[in-house]
Amino acid sequence: MASLLSGVSGRGRPQGHPLLAGLAGQTIVHTRVASRGTWTVTARGWVLNSRIQELEDPSITSDRATAVGLRDPRVVGAAIHHAEMLDGLLTLTLGSGRGPLRLSTVPRWRLEGPRGALLQVDAEGEVSDRPPGAPLYATPEALAEHAASSRSGIEERLLALGREQWLHPGHVVTVLANAGALDDAEFERRGPLLLARLLARGEVRAGFVTACRFTAWDLPLAEVIEHIGTTWTAIGGRTPGPDMIAWFELTDQGRAAVGSRSARAMAPGMSGYDSPGVVGGFR
Incomplete structure (x- = not known):
């Protein structure tokens, strides 16, 4: 129009x-x-x-x-x-x-x-x-494929990082860079995909951190994955970090995948990020 x-x-x-x-x-x-x-x-x-x-x-x-x-x-x-x-x-x-x-x-x-x-x-x-159309990152086919995926070595390394801290997109950037990712397009493609696979298999949950506590979002999986893909692509490349997109916590299933439980330390920043598009008291 x-x-x-x-x-x-x-x-x-x-x-x-x-x-x-x-x-x-x-x-x-x-x-x-x-x-x-x-x-x-x-x-x-x-x-x-x-x-x-x-x-x-x-x-x-x-x-x-x-x-x-x-x-x-x-x-x-x-x-x-x-x-x-x-x-x-x-x-x-x-x-x-x-x-x-x-x-x-x-x-x-x-x-x-x-x-x-x-x-x-x-x-x-x-x-x-x-107007907005169909999902781009969380189609039914993509969600089914993510849920049926097998854990990769890179995903295991990210889960291992999550034993001692809440995860954010900057940790994803780090494990991808250590695995040889170089250009922005590769980070934009592989970063959201890695998180989508972990979320769909139930090994992490997305949420926010306030007052040294993690609270999971009460949102459908498809909405969370669409938000991550959209926002990562919008920010671009290897830029996403602790003040952007979401925080992630290992589930019991995720912890079982990488071994023993560890004391959790709060990562800095994001003290007011409480849902997709919400920082502090603002949506």
Whole structure:
């Protein structure tokens, strides 16, 4: 579906969209910058891509906005309170420890979400969209294949790490790198797959850590696996770490696979990550 933002009926008036409404409450977990543009990633795997994204602090009496940078500390950890378009300009109102912020980008820009959702505005101001479709990472066939899989040596090494600590995606990156993984595409493919296999076989469970305690998510397996695949791909490569995606705890079945029980130590960070797309008190 497409419509022309620059038409008479829309000019000068803010426009909403169901996909923009879905951003409200999501937390930004990563920003990256390259010669091809800027990417802002949320904890639920939504990605905003444009040539340049600018940040404005309304509490500062200045008309100057500054460009969003790599892993920008002003943005990472901020929650999206509102999103709207105005003549093609996209503005996200953010809440952070610094106070309210506004992130904006002019056309052209592209917002991609889970299960192939898409909202974009081209250089001429034409908006096009695509609603979410079927699962990409948690199809019935993939779930059955994961559940029937045999444990690999890499998976055993990851489970061994989990005897003494809760696991996060950074541990997955480490075992893959030690096994010879090199490029970003390989980490994006093998990381979510490794976790999906462990989850489907019941050897780990996903959840969050608060006050030195792990709490498993009360979510269907397919939803957890889809979240992991979507968000890892959105963040990209070997970047996912302890403040992104999820925490993982070995189940009794996982512990039996690698031997004796061990005292558990809480890994640093993520003290408020309590469900997919939730960091602290924000969704």
